[in-house]
Amino acid sequence: MLTLSILGFLYEGPLHAYDLRARISGLSGHVRPVSDGALYPALDRLEKAGHLTRHTEPGHGAAPRRVLTLTDTGRAELLRRLADPADVEITDRNSFFVLLAFLGHLQDRTAQAQVLRRRLDFMDKPASFFYADGKPLRAEQFDDPFRRGMLTLARATSKSDRTWLRETIAELEA
């Protein structure tokens, strides 16, 4: 998810790490701050893999900026990851949202629709958070108001997500 965000934002243009970190933080909804201890090693890995280059510019009133630029293989790597996402990027809503943030970079509408379709297929499978004898328990079956709440809220989210997915797939295929 971190690597995908880096590739995604740098696809739109060169940035330095400080700026990049601010965008990644926003993207996650400030749910968990991006730590430098994760970001810089990730950039090192991407540089080593040939996905980006760094060149130094004088920073104004701070340490010199190291501007990060995606290479052609870096750009290709993003497109590859968008077109063929890992399972967790389909199943986990947070990860899927990161994917959504950059899916527009994929030019092919059919490929875009395919990604949404995968998410829709996953969401169409009935699921609960609690099971008895392998069968999902429904909200009404709980005395606990918090467990009832979980299921009620998840159902509402699932409904609007699925509606949007169906509509957007239809538009892409039109």
Add this chain to the structure above:
Amino acid sequence: MLTLSILGFLYEGPLHAYDLRARISGLSGHVRPVSDGALYPALDRLEKAGHLTRHTEPGHGAAPRRVLTLTDTGRAELLRRLADPADVEITDRNSFFVLLAFLGHLQDRTAQAQVLRRRLDFMDKPASFFYADGKPLRAEQFDDPFRRGMLTLARATSKSDRTWLRETIAELEA
């Protein structure tokens, strides 16, 4: 989140690891399978910390079961974690849902309401996924249908979540 889930489910009664794993998988919505390589070391840590004990029972048609039982300090640890959750358990919806799953174990309604209140306060802060000059961008400001979708969906989820939180807090305080 894994440790919390273990404490939460064992609070309801002794289980063996295989059973526990099934419940944890369900709780996460099967978004990411619980790996044994995460579960067993986590159980080791909890045992070492004195939060649980293991005793062996003959398994029927499989390896012998090792039944996991929370100790008193384990039970106390769960209640402490529920009453005073880490930041990420408030900000991240997935983590918060795990908290919700076990919040009923907390007997004090005021403490329960306080946890929900923290979540509501976080959610009441205006947020986007994208910012320009430090100000959140709104759905209408995007040409990209996927970014528009992200914001539309997040807004819908936020609205129903916040409504539920307000109602539930009111009920708890009544």
Add this chain to the structure above:
DNA sequence: GCTAGCATGTAAACGGTTACATGATTAG
């Protein structure tokens, strides 16, 4: 004079993923 923001990084510890390893029972 101090705090917030800009700007870069490193190192240890921790925890999770992936792959490996074993073996019995039950249902098709």
Add this chain to the structure above:
DNA sequence: CTAATCATGTAACCGTTTACATGCTAGC
């Protein structure tokens, strides 16, 4: 006979968190 389910675990690798480390500028 074969696959799925029950049942336990280990080890290498990888990435994230947390804490540490530095230093300049602008605004109060």
